[in-house]
Amino acid sequence: MGRTLANKQDIVTELKGLVDEAQMAFVVDYQGLTVAEITDLRNRLEASNSVCKVTKNTLMRRAIADADEWQPLTELLKGTNAFVLVKDDPGSAIKAYQAFQKDTKKTELRGGLLEGRLLSSDELKAIGDLPSKEVLIAQIAGAINGVATKLAVGIKEVPNSLARGIKAVSEQTDA
Structure with missing residues (x-):
């Protein structure tokens, strides 16, 4: 016992x-x-x-x-x-x-x-x-990556737009 x-x-x-x-x-x-x-x-x-x-x-x-x-x-x-x-x-x-x-x-x-x-x-x-923890993490990482990509494209576009604007102004001034 x-x-x-x-x-x-x-x-x-x-x-x-x-x-x-x-x-x-x-x-x-x-x-x-x-x-x-x-x-x-x-x-x-x-x-x-x-x-x-x-x-x-x-x-x-x-x-x-x-x-x-x-x-x-x-x-x-x-x-x-x-x-x-x-x-x-x-x-x-x-x-x-x-x-x-x-x-x-x-x-x-x-x-x-x-x-x-x-x-x-x-x-x-x-x-x-x-969804599992791994799937949720992957979804969040994908969303963050998408936002970062769009932000990078937008930031890259600013100097290009500025250069086009300066060129257009200089062409108008020359004309």
Whole structure:
């Protein structure tokens, strides 16, 4: 019994550490998944710097007990849950989950938590539909580059226009 209690305490400590590093979490009903499928989901999420933990709801409840901003998550702690803890890019983590779900058709997105606010599965899907951070950066860089190009062309045109104006004035003076 003492070993089991120590094991549970280790799991809670690990979960606390993961929760402390996460900016978002979402909860997935994983019932019916094989070990290989859960491993596949974990591998897909790893690319987005996210961790998928399958653990008992009571252990997750203990892990978030001292963190007020995580308390709304307790509403989702029913049934068989896998917890996806997202460190950096929520959009890419949700996209990775959606691709997995499309391939397996065995899981259900229950909801999630972002900055202390409970999110429905529809709200999570909307986050997944947003462009990735890399795409947004590329779009912003493209827009800035376009403005800079137009500005450079405009600045280059000023001396040319001035030279044409001076030439026209000198031609009128000569005539």
